[in-house]
Amino acid sequence: MTKRKILIIDDEPHFTRMVKFNLEETGEYEVAVENEASHGVEAAMDYNPDVILLDVIMPGMEGPDVIFQLKNTESVKHIPVIFLTATVTKDEVEANHGTIAGYSFLAKPTSLTELIDCIERKTQPQY
Amino acid sequence: MNLKKFLRILVIENNEIDCKILKGMLSESSVGTFQLDFTDSLHKAFEYLQKHNFDVVLLDLNLPDCKGLETLKRVNDEFPDIAIVINTGAYEDDLGLKAVSHGAQDYLIKGKYTSYALSKALYYAVERKRVEEELKSAYTRLKEAQSQLIQIEKMNVIGGLASGVAHEVKNPLATILYGIEYLTQKIQTEDEKIGLTLKTMKESAQKANNIVKDLLDFAHSSKLDRKPENLNDIIEKSLQLTKVLLDKHRVQAIKQFGVIPSISVDANRIEQVIVDLILNAAYVMPEGGALVFRTLTRKLTKNYNDVIFYIDKKFSVGDSIVLVEIEDTGPGIPAEIKDKIFDPFFTTRRASGGVGLGLSVAKNIIQSHGGEIMLENRKEGGARVKICLKV
Ligand SMILES: Nc1ncnc2c1ncn2[C@@H]1O[C@H](COP(=O)(O)OP(=O)(O)OP(=O)(O)O)[C@@H](O)[C@H]1O
Ligand SMILES: [Mg+2]
Numbered sequence: 001m002t003k004r005k006i007l008i009i010d011d012e013p014h015f016t017r018m019v020k021f022n023l024e025e026t027g028e029y030e031v032a033v034e035n036e037a038s039h040g041v042e043a044a045m046d047y048n049p050d051v052i053l054l055d056v057i058m059p060g061m062e063g064p065d066v067i068f069q070l071k072n073t074e075s076v077k078h079i080p081v082i083f084l085t086a087t088v089t090k091d092e093v094e095a096n097h098g099t100i101a102g103y104s105f106l107a108k109p110t111s112l113t114e115l116i117d118c119i120e121r122k123t124q125p126q127y
Numbered sequence: 128m129n130l131k132k133f134l135r136i137l138v139i140e141n142n143e144i145d146c147k148i149l150k151g152m153l154s155e156s157s158v159g160t161f162q163l164d165f166t167d168s169l170h171k172a173f174e175y176l177q178k179h180n181f182d183v184v185l186l187d188l189n190l191p192d193c194k195g196l197e198t199l200k201r202v203n204d205e206f207p208d209i210a211i212v213i214n215t216g217a218y219e220d221d222l223g224l225k226a227v228s229h230g231a232q233d234y235l236i237k238g239k240y241t242s243y244a245l246s247k248a249l250y251y252a253v254e255r256k257r258v259e260e261e262l263k264s265a266y267t268r269l270k271e272a273q274s275q276l277i278q279i280e281k282m283n284v285i286g287g288l289a290s291g292v293a294h295e296v297k298n299p300l301a302t303i304l305y306g307i308e309y310l311t312q313k314i315q316t317e318d319e320k321i322g323l324t325l326k327t328m329k330e331s332a333q334k335a336n337n338i339v340k341d342l343l344d345f346a347h348s349s350k351l352d353r354k355p356e357n358l359n360d361i362i363e364k365s366l367q368l369t370k371v372l373l374d375k376h377r378v379q380a381i382k383q384f385g386v387i388p389s390i391s392v393d394a395n396r397i398e399q400v401i402v403d404l405i406l407n408a409a410y411v412m413p414e415g416g417a418l419v420f421r422t423l424t425r426k427l428t429k430n431y432n433d434v435i436f437y438i439d440k441k442f443s444v445g446d447s448i449v450l451v452e453i454e455d456t457g458p459g460i461p462a463e464i465k466d467k468i469f470d471p472f473f474t475t476r477r478a479s480g481g482v483g484l485g486l487s488v489a490k491n492i493i494q495s496h497g498g499e500i501m502l503e504n505r506k507e508g509g510a511r512v513k514i515c516l517k518v
Contacts, residue, residue, distance in 0.1 A: 012298050018305035025312060086297035089343060109301035109336060112308045 003030045004123055007049035009040040009066060010084070011059055015108075019053070022112050029119075040066040044076040051122050056085040067103070080122040082106060084115070133160045134249055137175055139202075140187045140214070141167035145237060149185065149214075149245075158246035169193045169201065176206050182253050183210040186231075189217060196222070196229055203230040210256035212248055232256055265371045269402075272368055276399050280484040283491055284471070289342045296339050303332045351396065351495060355389040358397070358451055358516075362420050365401035372406065377415030385423040387449050388518050396492045400500075403485040404453050404512050410476060411457030411510070421452040424518065436499055436515050447518040454511045459504040468502060 006029050008016050013035050020031040034043040037059070044052060054066060071077050086108040093105045098118075106118055136153075140146050146165050153161045164179070166172045169192045172184070184206075188198050202211055213226045216237040223234035232252035235245065307329045314321055366373075366380055373380060408418050427433045427446045436442040460468060467473045469490050474483030486502075493500040498516040505511050 012302065015298060015302040015305070018302050018309060021309045022305050025309060086294045086301070089340065108297050109304045109332075112305065 003028060004051070004119070005029070005047065005049040006031045006051050006053060006119065007034065007044055007047050008032070008053040008084075009034045009037060009043065010053070010055035011035055011037065012055070019115075023116075023119075026116065037062075037066055041069045041073055041076065044070060044079060045073065048076075049079060051119050052079055052081045053084045054081050056083055056087045080104075082118055082122060084108060084110070132250075133162065134183060134253065135162045135179075135181045136164070136183050136185055136249065137172065137179075137181045138163055138165045138185045138214075139167075139169065139172045139190065140165065140185070141190055142187070145187070145214075145216075148237075152242040152245055156242050156246040158243060159250055161246075161249070167191070169198060172202070173205060176209065181209060183212060183232075183249055183256075185212050185214050185249070188213060188215040188226075196225060199226055199229055199231055208256075208260070210252040212252045262371050265368070268368055269371065272399065272402050273406075276403060276488055277482065277484065279396075279399065280471070280488045280491075283488065293339045293343050297336070300332055300336050300339070304329065304336075307332065351393040353391045353393050353496075356392050356394045356397070357389050358387060358392075358422055358449055359384045361392075361394055361397050362401055362422070362451070365398050365405060366420075368398075368402055369405045369409070372409050373418070376409045376412055378409055378412050379415075379417050381417055381419045383419060383421040385421070387422050387424045390449055390516055390518055392496055392516065393492075397496075400489040400492050400514070401451075401453075403489055407485055408453065408455040408457060408510075410479075410481075412455060416456035416509075418456075419452070419454040421454070422449065423452075424449050441497060441499060442515065442517070449516050449518060451514040451516075452511055453514075454505060454509060456509045459508060459510050460502060465502075 006023060008019055008031060010016050010019075010033075013033075016033040016035060020033055023029040023031050032043065032047045032049065034040055037055075040054070052070070056062060056064070067081055070079070070081065082104045084106045088105055088107050090107045090110075093107045098104055098106075104118060104122065106115060138146060138149055140149070150163060153163060164175060164181075166175050167190075169190050175181075176184075184202060186198060186202060188195055190198060193201060199211060199213065202209075207230075211231045213223075213231050213234045214237060215222075215235075226234045232255045233248045235248060240248070307325055311325050311329075314325070316322075362382070362384075366382075405418065408416075412418075425448065427436060427442055427444055427448055429444055433444075436448075442448070464473070464475065469486045470483075471487040472483040473487075474481035477483070490500055493514055493516070496516060498514060500512065500514045503511050503513070
């Protein structure tokens with residue numbers, strides 16, 4: 001089985017590096033990193049990932065702007081997005097059963113298991 | 128003033144002739160009715176005052192056990208609730224004024240008044256004392272409300288800081304925790320200390336995360352306590368709280384209350400907002416003026432006047448709202464500060480004790496109710512506050 005492709009868009013290079021190391025360590029995923037929010041859509045078009053992990057607050061552009069652009073770009077609009085962000089708390093996410101305004105949310109810091117579970121759910125055929 | 132009310136008077140006087148004169152004057156008085164008790168020294172007077180209720184003390188300043196203003200001071204310190212009228216034979220030019228500034232309600236010179244004047248003086252003294260007490264308690268309540276406001280804003284500042292800090296701290300924590308997870312998987316070694324080190328690091332990072340979480344909980348703990356309330360009642364109460372200040376500034380409050388539905392709000396918070404708006408208006412009208420409170424309910428329209436409410440998408444056309452308008456006859460808001468008045472710590476009256484939190488707190492509170500607040504200048508002059516809340 002081919003590896004699933006994950007794109008992470010987040011302005012924290014340290015954080016994205018750790019996500020990449022961990023996800024690739026499982027042997028299941030291949031991870032591309034984009035630290036510039038304004039290049040997010042381009043990166044998605046180039047890489048064509050199976051899932052996008054997106055931070056909400058980034059300099060220059062906020063997560064919702066990125067998602068707005070993603071959803072307005074024909075070639076990438078189908079790609080599932082998971083918000084991975086410190087702007088929400090775990091309690092808020094749980095109170096909303098993992099989705100806020102229709103999007104999947106994970107509150108930083110989230111354990112690796114939670115992250116992987118969420119990615120798996122998003123890449124299952126029914127999505 | 129109710130002249131029919133029966134006044135209980137304690138005469139503190141050691142001169143028998145003076146006592147007789149007073150008795151005569153007050154028993155034949157055409158104004159009011161009096162019950163007189165006599166005592167001839169200060170310490171006996173204290174015993175009396177402790178045991179019985181009196182409305183007013185008629186006090187000589189030349190008693191065997193105390194003389195001069197000291198006498199007044201001691202009565203006033205010991206029994207701050209009772210009205211005091213000085214009745215003395217010693218006439219000194221400024222003693223009368225001094226006595227009044229030391230808490231006496233009036234100052235009479237023996238032999239220089241009629242029965243009528245004495246009776247009136249006693250009734251006036253009781254009334255003056257009552258009003259004084261009322262002002263005092265209103266002032267205390269106002270002070271309390273003000274310090275509560277400052278407390279709330281401090282909490283808001285902490286809340287804002289905490290959320291900012293939490294975000295900044297959670298990012299590196301997430302990185303550290305993923306780093307530890309990675310190393311834990313990668314490093315397979317016999318050295319127990321390495322495993323223990325990673326475990327310790329992980330637990331410490333999680334502990335830091337819990338602290339951030341507690342901080343956030345604390346910051347958000349100032350939740351609203353919402354119940355159905357009528358805004359007219361809340362305005363009424365705020366007016367009571369600020370009555371002293373409004374009277375002092377000779378600002379006339381005009382109520383144009385509409386029949387409005389109850390809405391779910393935190394009455395204490397809304398009261399704080401109204402009080403603060405009243406204070407603002409009072410400060411810009413030091414020479415007096417009018418303050419109109421208008422409440423009404425209606426549906427939002429596409430009209431120019433309502434457009435402002437749609438900006439944040441909090442409201443839409445057709446929403447039922449309660450609108451509170453507060454209009455003053457002050458100078459209005461200068462154009463150059465219009466954009467700043469809602470900023471925390473922006474004030475044009477720093478010198479006279481303004482902190483600059485009033486409007487920023489007000490905005491915070493109204494917005495946390497899902498409403499909107501704005502200030503505009505009136506065509507006729509003066510400023511108008513509009514508070515819009517959903518029914
Ligand atoms: N009704 C009004 N008319 C004209 N200017 C006003 C009015 N209300 C407020 N302002 C202006 O807005 C500024 C900010 O008001 P705000 O209530 O936030 O702070 P403040 O009254 O100066 O201080 P605080 O309320 O903290 O004691 C005021 O200093 C004043 O310049
Ligand atoms: Mg103010």
